[in-house]
Amino acid sequence: MALRGEGVVVAVAGMQKSSGRRPVAAGLVLAALLLPVLPFGDALAEPKPTIAQAKKKLKRLNEEADKIVEKYNQAGEKWKKARKKYKTLNDAFTRQNAKVAGLRKELVTMAVSSYQLGGVTGWEALVGQASPENMLSGLAAADQLSASRAQSLNAFDEANKTLKGDRDKAKAALAEADRTRDELAAEKAKADKMVKAQTKLLRELGAFRTGDPDSAGIAYTGPASGNARAALEFAFAQVGKPYQYGGTGPGGWDCSGLVQASWRAGGVSLPRTTWEQWSWGASRKVSLDDLQPGDLIFSEGLGHVSLYAGNGQIVHAPQTGDVVKVVSLSSYGRRLVGAVRP
Incomplete structure (x- = not known):
């Protein structure tokens, strides 16, 4: 590196004898050559997103x-x-x-x-x-x-x-x-x-949850009765099991698979997908202000469905990297389109 620098200095010295702005140009070249060399990939790498950006x-x-x-x-x-x-x-x-x-x-x-x-x-x-x-x-x-x-x-x-x-x-x-x-x-x-x-x-x-396919879940102690209670007892017994797209149990569930199996335990046969479940419930729709335990709650776009558990709570299989869980309806995080009562 020293020899390279000396050669440049000599060249600059020689250029200073000539007229015009060549010494200035040569100085710029020298400055560029003496700058630390960065790896190409690092120079163009995108900055790592912030936690807020990643969550969004x-x-x-x-x-x-x-x-x-x-x-x-x-x-x-x-x-x-x-x-x-x-x-x-x-x-x-x-x-x-x-x-x-x-x-x-x-x-x-x-x-x-x-x-x-x-x-x-x-x-x-x-x-x-x-x-x-x-x-x-x-x-x-x-x-x-x-x-x-x-x-x-x-x-x-x-x-x-x-x-x-x-x-x-x-x-x-x-x-x-x-x-x-x-x-x-x-x-x-x-x-x-x-x-x-x-x-x-x-x-x-650091938020990926693998879940436990053998989870025994938790006991349902809510206000439901009859078929709805049987459905919710089944759903609560799945708590802790991993979300798995296309999952119909017993070791993993997606949202509509969990709802279908829960109500099957309650003696009601539901279609497999959210769209079909919504269509099936065309004559069974209820107001979101009049929810009862066991009601199916659908998100806007019909991409997600959960079960109302009573007392302002729902049980559902959320998404990849999460597990079947019970959360408050207010923290659901999805825009709602309506509910169906089997």
Whole structure:
């Protein structure tokens, strides 16, 4: 470094003998060369966000995650229905295929028998019968054979038509199932990306909670009774278990999965996703000023749902990096859109 500095000084000294502003320019060059050299990455690195900025970003991510997770859940339900539809139609196709195979075998047997019998059942043989009784009996047998053959042919033809229809329906259902599977995969990729971003921020803030999949929860001591009490007792028994997007228990839950399972314990069958639960409750909506224990509380955008526990509290599965917990409704942190009473 010293040798480099000396060379620059000599150069500057030489430049001072010439006229104009070259000495000034040379001085600037010297100053630039003597400045401490910073690593390129450090020079361009963004400043680490403050805690307040990180929390603000996390809040925005959580709101986005609510919607993304519910879209993932919707795609999952759509995939299950499409797969079930395909299985039903494919089973029908399989049964019909077996029926057609049986009818085909019956027709082949009948054709072989007719060939082997040759003219025995023909008019020549019947007319040549010595006894009128034998001839009448032969005519009756021929009519029966003809009717049986016609019936079998008709049955085979109709079964074939049904088989084609069943096959086409099954193929269409399989294509639909493939599309919904791809849709599910795309939504899962979005959710995974969102969870990764949430987790990173939470760990930076030291606020990531892993939860305990085997948590025994806490006892419900609120004012609910009947089915609502059974639902809330189940929900409170999940307290401490981790939030898991797409989770339907028993070791982890998302918001709508927890609500569905809780009310199942209360004897009421709810749909899987928040959007479906809100739609299901179209005729059961209640005012937010008239909440009762067990009511489903929905956030704006229908991205989140919780259970009202009474006494101003709710139980819910919040978001990534948190656990099923009981909090006051006033600290819910989400704008509410309405409530449904199962």
